[in-house]
Amino acid sequence: xxxxxxxxxxxxxxxxxxxxxxxxxxxxxxxxxxxxxxxxxxxxxxxxxxxxxxxxxxxxxxxxxxxxxxxxxxxxxxxxxxxxxxxxxxxxxxxxxxxxxxxxxxxxxxxxxxxxxxxxxxxxxxxxxxxxxxxxxxxxxxxxxxxxxxxxxxxxxxxxxxxxxxxxxxxxxxxxxxxxxxxxxxxxxxxxxxxxxxxxxxxxxxxxxxxxxxxxxxxxxxxxxxxxxxxxxxxxxxxxxxxxxxxxxxxxxxxxxxxxxxxxxxxxxxxxxxxxxxxxxxxxxxxxxxxxxxxxxxxxxxxxxxxxxxxxxxxxxxxxxxxxxxxx
Amino acid sequence: xxxxxxxxxxxxxxxxxxxxxxxxxxxxxxxxxxxxxxxxxxxxxxxxxxxxxxxxxxxxxxxxxxxxxxxxxxxxxxxxxxxxxxxxxxxxxxxxxxxxxxxxxxxxxxxxxxxxxxxxxxxxxxxxxxxxxxxxxxxxxxxxxxxxxxxxxxxxxxxxxxxxxxxxxxxxxxxxxxxxxxxxxxxxxxxxxxxxxxxxxxxxxxxxxxxxxxxxxxxxxxxxxxxxxxxxxxxxxxxxxxxxxxxxxxxxxxxxxxxxxxxxxxxxxxxxxxxx
Numbered sequence: 001x002x003x004x005x006x007x008x009x010x011x012x013x014x015x016x017x018x019x020x021x022x023x024x025x026x027x028x029x030x031x032x033x034x035x036x037x038x039x040x041x042x043x044x045x046x047x048x049x050x051x052x053x054x055x056x057x058x059x060x061x062x063x064x065x066x067x068x069x070x071x072x073x074x075x076x077x078x079x080x081x082x083x084x085x086x087x088x089x090x091x092x093x094x095x096x097x098x099x100x101x102x103x104x105x106x107x108x109x110x111x112x113x114x115x116x117x118x119x120x121x122x123x124x125x126x127x128x129x130x131x132x133x134x135x136x137x138x139x140x141x142x143x144x145x146x147x148x149x150x151x152x153x154x155x156x157x158x159x160x161x162x163x164x165x166x167x168x169x170x171x172x173x174x175x176x177x178x179x180x181x182x183x184x185x186x187x188x189x190x191x192x193x194x195x196x197x198x199x200x201x202x203x204x205x206x207x208x209x210x211x212x213x214x215x216x217x218x219x220x221x222x223x224x225x226x227x228x229x230x231x232x233x234x235x236x237x238x239x240x241x242x243x244x245x246x247x248x249x250x251x252x253x254x255x256x257x258x259x260x261x262x263x264x265x266x267x268x269x270x271x272x273x274x275x276x277x278x279x280x281x282x283x284x285x286x287x288x289x290x291x292x293x294x295x296x297x298x299x300x301x302x303x304x305x306x307x308x309x310x311x312x313x314x315x316x317x318x319x320x321x322x323x324x325x326x327x328x
Numbered sequence: 329x330x331x332x333x334x335x336x337x338x339x340x341x342x343x344x345x346x347x348x349x350x351x352x353x354x355x356x357x358x359x360x361x362x363x364x365x366x367x368x369x370x371x372x373x374x375x376x377x378x379x380x381x382x383x384x385x386x387x388x389x390x391x392x393x394x395x396x397x398x399x400x401x402x403x404x405x406x407x408x409x410x411x412x413x414x415x416x417x418x419x420x421x422x423x424x425x426x427x428x429x430x431x432x433x434x435x436x437x438x439x440x441x442x443x444x445x446x447x448x449x450x451x452x453x454x455x456x457x458x459x460x461x462x463x464x465x466x467x468x469x470x471x472x473x474x475x476x477x478x479x480x481x482x483x484x485x486x487x488x489x490x491x492x493x494x495x496x497x498x499x500x501x502x503x504x505x506x507x508x509x510x511x512x513x514x515x516x517x518x519x520x521x522x523x524x525x526x527x528x529x530x531x532x533x534x535x536x537x538x539x540x541x542x543x544x545x546x547x548x549x550x551x552x553x554x555x556x557x558x559x560x561x562x563x564x565x566x567x568x569x570x571x572x573x574x575x576x577x578x579x580x581x582x583x584x585x586x587x588x589x590x591x592x593x594x595x596x597x598x599x600x601x602x603x604x
Binding site for chain 1: 338339341342343344345346347348349350351352353354359360363364366367370371372375388438439441442443445446448449574
């Protein structure tokens, strides 16, 4: 692919990016390409280098090696251009906690070039849309975590950016606030904004991101759609529960013969699990069981979770992944 | 109130709010600096105690030094006041420039500076805005002290124009000196260490000067040191304007020192600010 075409298609292109702090290589040769109009998730544990990549792309840090461009402009030379088209919501509230929500949004509006009156209207519009109208005149330090996060995102879209960076947008939020943030991100993307977000939550990447890069120790260890990542780990798994436990051996034999897949008994007396390569095989299973007169009480096809993907890829963070699950 | 409709209108409001494609021309350098200055003023609204330094300091310092030293140095407090007021004014304002750095040191570690640095506005405007507000603070401190001085019997020969010119040259120097504190405000890791360093610079700078006594009463080895101290030059310049006999040479020196301070520390501050 030549670089011109790549520029038109991609919001972000990163090649061989390295960032060192002293002797630590926080980012150690990363390649990324974020297509315009999509949500791109950068997934990884704490200290993997996610935030550093984001800060480089947001023109807050300079790369040590390699190149990074946003809308075809290099992050160092084109910083002024890039700042006109991006917004950044940092990991820790990037709003002024000493001011009120209204004052924060008004401030950003004025800096972006709105008149006083227009900035005020826009601020109220956003406060309303983000459910913060009632807290408009309170100091942000009195807001809950979820409210701060919403205000933070609101501040990022006072003028709708072409590319929005969200650094761990839901870390530390309760499930309800997290769902609100997800809703905001989905709405934003539906209106054409590209979103690049980092997360430690596999669930979040799965829910929001069109494509995901899994980062560990400054390197991309896997990249693709959520489906591709799951497929790279293994095929889907079918869970079957029979009405009559006595029919289990028969069912197992039948499925093994007709479909040639490995069938295992699961821990419950009437349960079976089978690995399938394609989903339509699972449909055939149901047909075969029905023909043989075996009644099924429960049937589900599950893809491997991103947790499994992450564990398979990194191999060493079972404990951490569990912690993350607990937090999520 | 129909509760079922609320989430829907919320959803629509969200959609409307994010689909605005309005893209105004970003604020220019002056407008951005003033907007950032406005931010500092808003902070005062929430924490009015932070005005303590510019209201209490001038009053305490003037009363303290006038009545403490007046009798001993000039024979009477009234006579001493004519001599010491411009000096104490300089001392006070120079001392409170330190708060610029502390404020910045507090502020810069917060996430909001990440946002400011990614905004498409003139880069130094955050700092210039803060320094502009500081000029307002210095002016208030000066006004308070001069008013109190007047009540106590300060009668400047230079009249209103002389007093205003004296304050003006003081503000120029204070603004320029502030850039040292912004530099340190970025470099220093904590407010305490910053305070320590600032005090270490400010105490000798303000006290080894002609603020309180004529340098001719000092030991001969100390005199040259006092005379080249920029604070002494500034005090002579301010006294000159207020006393009705402008000391133009000293004014020139003060402006030169101010210019050099900005020339060195403004770019240094900006460099550090964007490296941080």
